Amino acid sequence: MKNAFLVFSYTHNDKPNMPLMLHVLLFANEMKEKGEDVKIIFEGEGVNWAKDLLNEEHPFSNHAKQLMDNFVVCEACASMFGVLGDIKDNLTVENDLFGHISLKKYLDEGFNVIKF
Numbered sequence: 001m002k003n004a005f006l007v008f009s010y011t012h013n014d015k016p017n018m019p020l021m022l023h024v025l026l027f028a029n030e031m032k033e034k035g036e037d038v039k040i041i042f043e044g045e046g047v048n049w050a051k052d053l054l055n056e057e058h059p060f061s062n063h064a065k066q067l068m069d070n071f072v073v074c075e076a077c078a079s080m081f082g083v084l085g086d087i088k089d090n091l092t093v094e095n096d097l098f099g100h101i102s103l104k105k106y107l108d109e110g111f112n113v114i115k116f
Contacts, residue, residue, distance in 0.1 A: 004039040004111040007046035025063040043074045051083040074101045
């Protein structure tokens with residue numbers, strides 16, 4: 001099975017929505033450990049998670065480190081939110097759809113898209 005977690009949000013009540021990201025990481029790790037193909041796609045303000053999770057001091061770094069190769073970050077959104085410079089050398093950045101990630105590409109590759 002192929003699953004892509006689409007993460008659009010970052011904040012809840014003006015602070016990072018930690019439960020949201022923890023669940024994405026837990027679900028993605030479970031699937032990856034069972035041999036499934038997983039992507040975590042960061043769009044919109046969700047690109048801030050990509051920067052945060054690169055920090056080894058982040059409370060979720062132990063959940064995130066085995067998934068870094070599965071992260072895909074929107075170039076246009078990363079630029080708009082000021083995190084492109086922090087992530088471009090460490091994570092996959094895509095811009096196939098006018099600077100954004102093409103969801104159709106992942107659907108055509110057989111991924112189920114799960115939005116968070």
